Amino acid sequence: MSDRRAFFKKMGLLGLSGIATKLVSNEQLNALESLGKEAVQTNPFTLPALPYSYNALEPFIDEQTMTIHHTKHHQAYVNKLNETPSTNIDFQVDDMTKCKNIDQYSSSVIRNNLGGHVNHTLFWTLLKPNKETKANLPSGKLAEAINKEFKSFDEFKKLFSEKALKHFGSGWCWLIEQNGKLMITTTPNQDNPLMKVAEQQGKIVMALDVWEHAYYLKYQNKRADYIANWWNVANWQKAEELYISK
Numbered sequence: 593m594s595d596r597r598a599f600f601k602k603m604g605l606l607g608l609s610g611i612a613t614k615l616v617s618n619e620q621l622n623a624l625e626s627l628g629k630e631a632v633q634t635n636p637f638t639l640p641a642l643p644y645s646y647n648a649l650e651p652f653i654d655e656q657t658m659t660i661h662h663t664k665h666h667q668a669y670v671n672k673l674n675e676t677p678s679t680n681i682d683f684q685v686d687d688m689t690k691c692k693n694i695d696q697y698s699s700s701v702i703r704n705n706l707g708g709h710v711n712h713t714l715f716w717t718l719l720k721p722n723k724e725t726k727a728n729l730p731s732g733k734l735a736e737a738i739n740k741e742f743k744s745f746d747e748f749k750k751l752f753s754e755k756a757l758k759h760f761g762s763g764w765c766w767l768i769e770q771n772g773k774l775m776i777t778t779t780p781n782q783d784n785p786l787m788k789v790a791e792q793q794g795k796i797v798m799a800l801d802v803w804e805h806a807y808y809l810k811y812q813n814k815r816a817d818y819i820a821n822w823w824n825v826a827n828w829q830k831a832e833e834l835y836i837s838k
């Protein structure tokens with residue numbers, strides 16, 4: 593058993609490791625591993641600090657929403673993980689084929705709370721303050737790939753916005769890479785494209801939280817307005833890092 597595999601087994605996260613081994617970049621695997629290491633060190637999972645202040649994404653995402661989203665919603669996923677004895681996280685399976693039924697094994701603990709922890713940890717890094725007046729656009733290899741796949745950034749933006757808007761209920765909209773191809777997909781609740789239950793699996797490049805808790809205080813029922821404003825604070829530098837990571 594490799595060190596990494598042994599580590600995940602010890603953490604009760606072997607199923608996640610198995611998924612990650614096939615589908616996740618090393619960077620994302622390292623991020624997941626570091627989430628697990630928190631539990632090795634102190635056995636609580638901990639809330640990561642935001643890389644900017646709560647009001648830094650104003651006026652596009654407001655301070656109150658960011659504060660509550662981070663300190664209440666994300667914290668709640670972390671708390672729930674910590675309240676659950678690791679023996680109850682039924683994820684210690686050596687047989688990777690069982691991970692196809694991750695929802696069956698994970699119950700709400702792994703699927704919802706670890707999913708919520710992983711998704712939000714990634715999401716915070718995929719946002720960045722934008723006080724500039726110039727357009728916020730991807731560059732480099734990611735820009736080339738988007739243009740190749742979707743013909744133009746504007747077309748990609750239209751398709752991603754539509755997909756995020758039409759996703760029914762709580763969930764996430766993702767830009768993922770699968771076998772060299774960029775795809776837009778959504779997942780319900782706190783599922784993500786790293787999970788085998790996801791309709792489309794792949795490496796996460798960009799993420800948008802479309803839970804009402806991500807926008808309701810400022811935008812109420814107008815998810816379309818939240819999405820339209822989110823484009824201003826999407827962190828394309830981080831997305832390109834994820835895209836080119838192996």
Ligand SMILES: [Fe+2]
Pocket residue numbers: 661665712801803805806
């Ligand atoms: Fe959220």
